[in-house]
Amino acid sequence: MITAYLAADGFSEQLQEELRRAGAVVTHRHERLFVCEGPAVAAAWAANIWHDCRELAVESIGSAAKALRDIQRNWAMYAPLHHRRAALIQERLPHVSAKPIAFPAKAPTAMLGSWTLLAPDRVLAAATCSSPFANGELVFIEDKAGPPNRAYLKLWEALVRLGRWPMPGERCLDLGASPGGWTWVLAALGAEVIAVDKAPLDPKVLAMPNVSWRGESAFALEPASVGAVDWLCSDIACYPARLLRLVETWRSSGLVRNFVCTIKFQGETDHESAAAFAAIPGARVLHLHHNKHELTFLLIR
Numbered sequence: 001m002i003t004a005y006l007a008a009d010g011f012s013e014q015l016q017e018e019l020r021r022a023g024a025v026v027t028h029r030h031e032r033l034f035v036c037e038g039p040a041v042a043a044a045w046a047a048n049i050w051h052d053c054r055e056l057a058v059e060s061i062g063s064a065a066k067a068l069r070d071i072q073r074n075w076a077m078y079a080p081l082h083h084r085r086a087a088l089i090q091e092r093l094p095h096v097s098a099k100p101i102a103f104p105a106k107a108p109t110a111m112l113g114s115w116t117l118l119a120p121d122r123v124l125a126a127a128t129c130s131s132p133f134a135n136g137e138l139v140f141i142e143d144k145a146g147p148p149n150r151a152y153l154k155l156w157e158a159l160v161r162l163g164r165w166p167m168p169g170e171r172c173l174d175l176g177a178s179p180g181g182w183t184w185v186l187a188a189l190g191a192e193v194i195a196v197d198k199a200p201l202d203p204k205v206l207a208m209p210n211v212s213w214r215g216e217s218a219f220a221l222e223p224a225s226v227g228a229v230d231w232l233c234s235d236i237a238c239y240p241a242r243l244l245r246l247v248e249t250w251r252s253s254g255l256v257r258n259f260v261c262t263i264k265f266q267g268e269t270d271h272e273s274a275a276a277f278a279a280i281p282g283a284r285v286l287h288l289h290h291n292k293h294e295l296t297f298l299l300i301r
């Protein structure tokens, strides 16, 4: 069995190290795509995982397109090399809509395969992939007026990937909230938001009727002083190990139903902490298209 991992753009080194730690054997590297022997291993730095890949010998552009169409309808191209030839093949495949998403919306459910030209006469194709988006790239219709910054796109993406988001009236704790992009997302969904940050919120966000602000350190916050929350969101700028301790404190309090937290790395990537987050039962750790040198930890009940 062959599995291929497409590194998030700019994070090939992180993926390579993650695969090495997981014991995956890379047999070939095709730019950002790491082709490995064996079934898939967990790979947070992969924007997309191509399951059960097949290699197809193709004599012509037409025969390559036919071979792909014979497998299934929907295909996304990854073409770091042989780009012109690959584009001519993709043109002969059924059109797949790549319209930007209007949040809130569920991810598409139609199967989207991935393919690439390893050589002009050799296609690597996977009918089943981990992401429903072409090369793992989720694009939104952006809101240029409401949020105070672009951090809201990260939370939108996390919630689309979960297929769930806070409902009106649910209680959300937003840690590291300033200037308020995430708080704006949560409040716009109708949730009650407690925003925590020593730095202030943008006045427009603070003025939203269901938003309150606590100007204190998230690490000094006693869970009992907040009570039960449906969603704990954190985008705090801090070391991963410190965030892990905070998550453990709130998990053991039993007061939180769902977690969405950004794990931020400064300088070196802390693979041990990332693995510790991934080892929490039920957790998912992903690199989102809108993430920088960071991962997103999701724990949903």
Ligand SMILES: C[S@@+](CC[C@H](N)C(=O)[O-])C[C@H]1O[C@@H](n2cnc3c(N)ncnc32)[C@H](O)[C@@H]1O
Pocket: 149, 151, 152, 175, 176, 177, 178, 179, 180, 181, 182, 183, 196, 197, 198, 199, 216, 217, 218, 219, 235, 236, 237, 238
């Ligand atoms: C990337 S910004 C958050 C952006 C925010 N999610 C948004 O959408 O606008 C990181 C924030 O973490 C906050 N932060 C750093 N240490 C903190 C702490 N101990 N407690 C609370 N917030 C903290 C910073 O003040 C900063 O506002």
